[in-house]
Amino acid sequence: MLGFAKGLGFTLKKLTEKSVTHKYPDVPYPFPPRFRGIQHFSPEKCIVCNQCARICPTECIQLTGKSHPDPEKKGKIIDTYDINFEICILCDLCTEVCPTEAIVMTNNFELSTYSRDELFKNLKWLDDNNTNVREEN
Amino acid sequence: MNLSLPEELTGKTGLRTEEMILNVGPQHPSTHGVFRLVAKIDGETIKEAIPVMGYLHRGTEKLAENLTYTQIIPYTDRLDYLASMTNNYVFCHAVETMMGLEIPDRAEYLRVIVMELQRIASHFVWWGTYLLDIGAIGPFLYAFRDRETIIELFAELSGARLTYNYMRIGGVKWDAPPGWIDKVSEFVQYMKKELDNYHRLVSGNEIFVNRLTGVGTYSREMALDYSLSGVMLRCTGEKWDLRKDEPYSIYDRFDFDVPTSTDGDCMARYHLRLEEIVQSLRIVEQAVAQFPKDGEIMGKVPRVIRPPAGETFVRIEAPRGELGVYIASQGKDKPWRMKLRRPSFVNLQILPDLLRGENISNMIAILGSIDIVVGEVDA
Numbered sequence: 001m002l003g004f005a006k007g008l009g010f011t012l013k014k015l016t017e018k019s020v021t022h023k024y025p026d027v028p029y030p031f032p033p034r035f036r037g038i039q040h041f042s043p044e045k046c047i048v049c050n051q052c053a054r055i056c057p058t059e060c061i062q063l064t065g066k067s068h069p070d071p072e073k074k075g076k077i078i079d080t081y082d083i084n085f086e087i088c089i090l091c092d093l094c095t096e097v098c099p100t101e102a103i104v105m106t107n108n109f110e111l112s113t114y115s116r117d118e119l120f121k122n123l124k125w126l127d128d129n130n131t132n133v134r135e136e137n
Numbered sequence: 138m139n140l141s142l143p144e145e146l147t148g149k150t151g152l153r154t155e156e157m158i159l160n161v162g163p164q165h166p167s168t169h170g171v172f173r174l175v176a177k178i179d180g181e182t183i184k185e186a187i188p189v190m191g192y193l194h195r196g197t198e199k200l201a202e203n204l205t206y207t208q209i210i211p212y213t214d215r216l217d218y219l220a221s222m223t224n225n226y227v228f229c230h231a232v233e234t235m236m237g238l239e240i241p242d243r244a245e246y247l248r249v250i251v252m253e254l255q256r257i258a259s260h261f262v263w264w265g266t267y268l269l270d271i272g273a274i275g276p277f278l279y280a281f282r283d284r285e286t287i288i289e290l291f292a293e294l295s296g297a298r299l300t301y302n303y304m305r306i307g308g309v310k311w312d313a314p315p316g317w318i319d320k321v322s323e324f325v326q327y328m329k330k331e332l333d334n335y336h337r338l339v340s341g342n343e344i345f346v347n348r349l350t351g352v353g354t355y356s357r358e359m360a361l362d363y364s365l366s367g368v369m370l371r372c373t374g375e376k377w378d379l380r381k382d383e384p385y386s387i388y389d390r391f392d393f394d395v396p397t398s399t400d401g402d403c404m405a406r407y408h409l410r411l412e413e414i415v416q417s418l419r420i421v422e423q424a425v426a427q428f429p430k431d432g433e434i435m436g437k438v439p440r441v442i443r444p445p446a447g448e449t450f451v452r453i454e455a456p457r458g459e460l461g462v463y464i465a466s467q468g469k470d471k472p473w474r475m476k477l478r479r480p481s482f483v484n485l486q487i488l489p490d491l492l493r494g495e496n497i498s499n500m501i502a503i504l505g506s507i508d509i510v511v512g513e514v515d516a
């Protein structure tokens with residue numbers, strides 16, 4: 001029974017060690033800076049190039065553009081921008097391809113809701129989600 | 138007592154027995170996912186066992202036909218979700234082979250480091266959950282504590298804890314953040330010592346040794362007939378490891394051994410997995426020491442990835458065995474056909490043979506020793 005006793009001894013020794021668990025959710029859990037949480041979208045930066053919608057593997061980005069209100073200026077500005085968070089897998093590809101960093105990741109990850117409808121995030125929500133924005137994208 | 142049943146039904150004991158169908162799973166903690174096992178039992182002896190799979194089938198191979206090559210990478214994360222890095226790699230490796238891309242050294246080193254750390258993390262999960270299956274709760278906590286360190290390293294590197302989507306065709310997405318390499322070598326040094334405690338805690342335990350020795354034994358011929366790979370093959374004495382026998386990436390630059398055993402039982406597989414952790418630590422240690430000071434992390438890759446028409450098959454040594462990807466391309470930006478050789482799926486095929494005639498108490502011990510991940514079984 002020597003092996004058994006040795007194992008028991010190890011367990012007893014560990015009893016006095018500091019615990020390794022986190023106190024989440026009582027104490028916020030800090031994720032590293034590259035962490036991928038729900039996106040932040042800045043409409044003024046977007047050039048409606050559609051690349052994010054095209055790269056998205058789950059096709060959860062829907063966007064429409066409209067022509068620039070100032071007839072002097074060429075190009076389009078964003079009209080609607082929706083991400084369906086039911087199916088977004090936070091794969092980081094949309095933020096990787098965006099040429100102007102209009103869509104960027106944040107460190108916000110507490111995404112659970114009571115209703116599925118709430119997971120449908122529109123332009124305003126994504127624009128207001130401007131805390132903990134990731135620096136490198 | 139006067140029983141009116143005929144002698145052949147009652148037997149000598151006077152008890153009447155009959156065969157019974159026992160359904161294990163699909164929702165069962167010991168199947169590690171949604172996997173079902175239908176066992177025909179006579180008393181406590183398994184007469185026949187039929188694995189029923191497919192509950193987690195997501196049609197990854199078919200989905201891939203409608204996705205561009207870069208878009209497929211996050212899907213490979215979700216096959217063997219305990220070893221996303223190796224899945225990422227094998228897919229990128231296949232496309233890179235087709236296109237004949239050069240991968241910068243720094244990216245290759247990062248890839249090897251994360252793949253070997255991933256192998257360690259995957260074996261930790263196996264170690265913890267396997268012991269949980271056969272009745273020891275404590276080891277699970279130690280395994281997950283140490284795995285957490287690796288997961289945190291990965292989160293720091295790639296921004297995710299499980300589905301990393303870290304590799305890209307031609308390189309990797311992120312360079313190592315400052316200090317990351319030091320943290321890796323710190324972990325390696327720590328783990329080299331800590332592994333002794335794993336043995337102290339479990340490997341010498343007499344109950345555990347008696348429980349597993351001689352259970353689920355099969356021969357080398359049988360393993361080859363079922364085309365088993367990984368630890369499932371090496372436990373029968375066949376020395377076959379693609380990192381050594383068909384070196385891919387930069388594995389030919391490292392010095393490591395391929396542990397084998399000739400016992401072919403659950404105990405042999407247990408020891409081999411722990412020994413593989415030691416070898417992986419050796420590889421990581423050397424990779425960290427040789428890590429290039431600077432350099433690119435992305436090779437020269439065309440803006441749109443369009444491998445030339447043709448087909449390719451590459452295979453690597455994943456934690457669970459030989460992981461292969463077949464891609465048929467017609468020169469478009471999406472594969473015409475993608476096929477995966479998933480080690481969990483292939484290794485599982487031996488289960489009915491192993492369980493026939495076994496006592497039911499060994500069922501979970503044998504299933505667990507195969508080390509399946511249902512996401513990979515069902516793809």
Ligand code: SF4
Pocket residue numbers: 052055056057058059060061083087088089090091092093094095
């Ligand atoms: S993170 Fe991935 S899944 Fe989510 S919106 Fe961006 S591209 Fe689509």
Ligand code: SF4
Pocket residue numbers: 045046047048049050051052053063097098099100101102103
């Ligand atoms: S990729 Fe960026 S700039 Fe282009 S449409 Fe998407 S958010 Fe706008």
